[in-house]
Amino acid sequence: MKFAVLVFPGLTCDLDMYYAIEETVKQEVEYVWHTEADQLDQFDAVLLPTGTSYGNYLRPGALAKSSPACQHLIAFAESGKPVLGVGNGFHILVEAGLLPGGFLRNVGLKFRSAQETVVVENNTTTFTKDYAQGQIITLPVAHEFGNYYADEETVEELKNSNRIVFTYTNEHTDGSTLAIAGITNEKGNVLGMMPLPERAVEEVIGGTDGSPLFHSILNNWSEQHVN
Template structure:
């Protein structure tokens, strides 16, 4: 399986993403710059955290207009796995690939700590490796992770089982309904604020995030074996 790790000016978690896929899973991965004109050669797309374009205007607001985002939209529409973490999640929201918006943390402070997440939906290509209701530990690092949407959107998220992860115990940023990660209706685009790519090795404090990347690979291989 071949992953594209999108790099925007200001990205700073692209190396972590690359390491999780290339070194921990042994899958193919390449850095793809923001002005790329095609993602056809890749099976999955990863949008890393950081401060794309300095987070001017709003987090992800400028990155959504990058040339590569047209290709990310095409990849999503084609059913390829698309994962956006932290700033990547913010970009997916700004690009309209996921519903809702991101506001500043309730504390108005940047937070960087380990948090507990509850797996609300383990029937996705990103979460199938977890047990339903499993509580995992993943780090967060953001200043604008307070997820918000209107009542109609929230109702739709719940009805379609699109809420994949919620904060368990402490809600670090004030996110609506403790939401930490959501998926699109098609089921192939996931956005989450916590960083699974920073939790792939016990030496670094835990490996709960590795199951997410393993889930992507397993589901992709099973789907392609059926289609072969």
């Protein structure tokens, strides 16, 4: 399986995502600079790391949405291949229209870095099959705009279609609607999440609860490509 780490200016954690693939599933992985996004169709999955794309000018993900790279990303997602966006990568997926909702500043109006306990609400997705339903995992967060917002209609749609994949265990410190930590698109091949699984793939840096997510992507791909 071949992974692409799609990098926009200001996405500072591309190395973390690259290393997570090398460390967990040990598959081929390449950085793809946003001006080279027309090459995405050569890959089997696209990963959007966190950071501050274009310095979060206007709002997180807003300028990345205007990049021609987003059209290639949208086409890739429409092909049914998996797309994972974490942190600022989640912001970009929302701004690009691949996921619903929006983001506000944290309730405390400050950047927050912490370990969060997260519930796996749906373990049937491409990204979560190696977790147990209802499993509680620990993942780091690092964001100032971690307050996911969705109106009542959108929330009902997400709930009815089982697209809320991760929630925080308690009322979310940063204010996210229904304590939502991660959601998918209708097809289930695009996941956006604020917790950072790529920073939880080794015990020495705080645990390995992020590893099953990457194994899920690989195992799902392997099942579809059995000769």
